[in-house]
Amino acid sequence: MSVLISPSVLAADFARLGEEVRAVDEAGADMIHLDIMDGHFVPNLTVGPDVVKALRPYSDKPFDVHLMITPNPAIVESFAEAGADLISVHPEPDPHIHRTLQAIRAMGKKAGAAINPGTPVEILEPLYELCDVILVMSVNPGFGGQSFMPASVERIRHIRRRIDELGLDTILEVDGGVNPETAPKIIGAGAHALVAGTAIFRSKENSYAKAVERLRLGTAV
Numbered sequence: 001m002s003v004l005i006s007p008s009v010l011a012a013d014f015a016r017l018g019e020e021v022r023a024v025d026e027a028g029a030d031m032i033h034l035d036i037m038d039g040h041f042v043p044n045l046t047v048g049p050d051v052v053k054a055l056r057p058y059s060d061k062p063f064d065v066h067l068m069i070t071p072n073p074a075i076v077e078s079f080a081e082a083g084a085d086l087i088s089v090h091p092e093p094d095p096h097i098h099r100t101l102q103a104i105r106a107m108g109k110k111a112g113a114a115i116n117p118g119t120p121v122e123i124l125e126p127l128y129e130l131c132d133v134i135l136v137m138s139v140n141p142g143f144g145g146q147s148f149m150p151a152s153v154e155r156i157r158h159i160r161r162r163i164d165e166l167g168l169d170t171i172l173e174v175d176g177g178v179n180p181e182t183a184p185k186i187i188g189a190g191a192h193a194l195v196a197g198t199a200i201f202r203s204k205e206n207s208y209a210k211a212v213e214r215l216r217l218g219t220a221v
């Protein structure tokens with residue numbers, strides 16, 4: 001299976017967000033990763049569904065929406081209506097994660113469970129069958145530009161093993177500190193979707209296409 005690249009626009013130029021989304025689409029991105037933060041679950045604020053809707057015309061690629069919010073069914077639904085294709089939610093702040101994942105699927109969207117580095121992987125056991133995506137955070141969520149946490153490799157390997165044992169075709173996606181040095185370890189552990197903000201939007205070679213391809217091939221520079 002070829003590796004899917006989902007550029008996180010958190011590292012893009014926010015004053016030119018539409019053009020940035022178009023640019024990474026044309027550079028070969030497989031999805032567009034949109035980080036939604038509410039200032040409660042994570043110590044940062046980003047954008048809401050209106051911005052997601054405004055960006056929708058800039059790319060036909062799936063919108064991979066990562067909700068770092070205290071759960072609220074109406075808000076989750078508003079992202080579906082805004083044009084999200086994948087919606088990942090965190091079980092940590094959600095007392096009804098089952099219901100949330102089922103609701104996302106009922107809206108015709110792919111449902112994802114995203115877990116923080118400090119959350120035991122066992123939290124996923126009752127959720128695997130309800131997930132189209134597992135999003136493994138390899139940094140503590142809230143900000144771009146952080147360093148990949150090496151302990152994530154073993155967590156990815158464990159989740160890959162469980163997905164295979166259960167015979168599922170869940171997308172195993174990794175988010176945080178993904179760059180040409182860490183990508184080969186992440187892919188080697190069994191992930192096949194990579195989120196990257198800094199490594200694409202702020203790559204030194206100034207070519208989104210080269211940055212996307214380098215990550216996809218898992219080639220260390």
Ligand SMILES: O=C(CO)[C@@H](O)[C@H](O)COP(=O)(O)O
Nearest residue numbers: 010141142144145177197198
């Ligand atoms: O969800 C998050 C951060 O909370 C991520 O999607 C970051 O935006 C990834 O940024 P880099 O680590 O690639 O700079």
Ligand SMILES: [Fe+2]
Nearest residue numbers: 035066175195
């Ligand atoms: Fe994210």
